[in-house]
Amino acid sequence: MKDFWNERFGNEAYFYGKSPNQFLKDSAHHLPPSSRILCLGEGEGRNAVHLATLGHQVTAVDLSDEGKKKAELLAQEQHVSLNYIVADLATFDFGDQKWDAIISIFCHLPPETRQLVHQKVIKGLKTGGKFIIQSYNPEQLNFNTGGPKDINMLYTKEILLNDFPAFSWKKLENSMEEIQEGIGHQGMSSLLSGIGVK
Ligand SMILES: C[S@@+](CC[C@H](N)C(=O)[O-])C[C@H]1O[C@@H](n2cnc3c(N)ncnc32)[C@H](O)[C@@H]1O
Numbered sequence: 587m588k589d590f591w592n593e594r595f596g597n598e599a600y601f602y603g604k605s606p607n608q609f610l611k612d613s614a615h616h617l618p619p620s621s622r623i624l625c626l627g628e629g630e631g632r633n634a635v636h637l638a639t640l641g642h643q644v645t646a647v648d649l650s651d652e653g654k655k656k657a658e659l660l661a662q663e664q665h666v667s668l669n670y671i672v673a674d675l676a677t678f679d680f681g682d683q684k685w686d687a688i689i690s691i692f693c694h695l696p697p698e699t700r701q702l703v704h705q706k707v708i709k710g711l712k713t714g715g716k717f718i719i720q721s722y723n724p725e726q727l728n729f730n731t732g733g734p735k736d737i738n739m740l741y742t743k744e745i746l747l748n749d750f751p752a753f754s755w756k757k758l759e760n761s762m763e764e765i766q767e768g769i770g771h772q773g774m775s776s777l778l779s780g781i782g783v784k
Contacts, residue, residue: 587649587703588649588770589666589781591629591648591649591653592651592652592653592654593652593657594652594697594770595629595630595650595652595653595741596652597643597657599768600630600632600656600660600784601629601768601769601770602629602632602692602701602767602770603632603680603766603767603768603769603770604628604632604640604660605632605636605767606611606632606633606635606636606637607632607691607720607736607767608631608765609691609714609718609720609777609779610633610637610649610689610720610753611636611782613673613706613757614636614637614640616687616716616756616781617637617640617642617687618639618673618686619640619641619763620642620643621643621686621687622642622643622645622684622685622686622687623637623642623643623644623645623685623686623687623689624645624646624647624685624687624688624710625637625646625647625682625689625691626643626645626669626678626688626689626690626693626703626707626761627648627649627675627690627691627692627693628646628647628648628653628657628745629648629650629653629657629661630656630657630660630663630750631646631653631656631657631658631661631668631670632651632660632680632687633691634646634657634661634670634689635660635661635664635666637659637689638664638666638667638668639664639666639680641721642667645668645669645670645671646668646671647671647672647673647675647678648670648671648672648673649672649673649674649761650672653693654670654672655722656669657670659661660720660755663734664672664770667701668781669740671680673704673707675699676699676702676703678706679706680706680709680710680741681709681710682709682710682711682729683709683711683712683713683718684707684710684711685710685711685712685715686711686715687711687712687715687716687717687718688707688710688717688718689718689719690707690714690717690719690720690721691717691718691719692720692721692722692733692771693721694722694733694739694741695735696736696738696739697737697738700741700745700749701749702765704749704750705749706754706782707737707750708737708750708752711784712784713784714783714784715783715784716756716781716782716783716784717750717753717780717781717782717783717784718780718781718782719741719746719778719779719780719781719782720777720778720779721733721740721741721774721775721777721778722740722741722775722777722778723732723740723741723760723777723778724737724740724742724776725744725760725776726740726775726776727740728774728776728778729772729773729775730775731770731771731774731775732765732767732771732773732775733771733773733775742778743759743760743778744759744782746758746778746780747780752784753782753783753784754782754783755780755781755783756781756782756783757779757780757781758778758779758780758781758782759779759780760767760776760777760778761776761777762774762775762777763775763777765777767775
């Protein structure tokens, strides 16, 4: 997996672009000023850098060293700093009641890892903390516009409601949207977007 992502991020161009994901951008007003934020599977850093430009204290975690290099370059370009940790989310310690928000943008994980990671999201968020997620849903298999081809790595409302039984959801919905994010995500896409509150 690490080799796959390092190869994908090993070129000069940003595979998912330098601009933040639109859903994250639109959801950022839910975050209190100077929030302590953890970004999961942050790749080349577009979302973490955006949150840092808004004045938040951002930590990013990802398997990819190449992703880290590019995220740090992007942070430099935008005159912000990031704490980017190269680690596997399955073993990374999220801490306890530590984060005001945890962000998961297209961080598609196999079921066992996803469940484990979501348990750590629950423990790691402060009470009242927010989990902001956008992923592809299984309908995305009908499109060739991005995301994993394995249905087990695509998320549904039911999966999130099961993984986070005690969360309240400010938003949890499927949508069809045209997205343009680098060369990685291009065209009509079937998305699941959520803002859960611990
Ligand atoms: C589709 S990319 C999304 C990157 C970024 N969130 C974005 O929207 O631009 C998925 C990312 O998840 C990371 N990833 C996948 N499995 C991981 C794991 N077990 N631990 C840490 N990172 C992981 C990959 O390295 C990759 O950067």
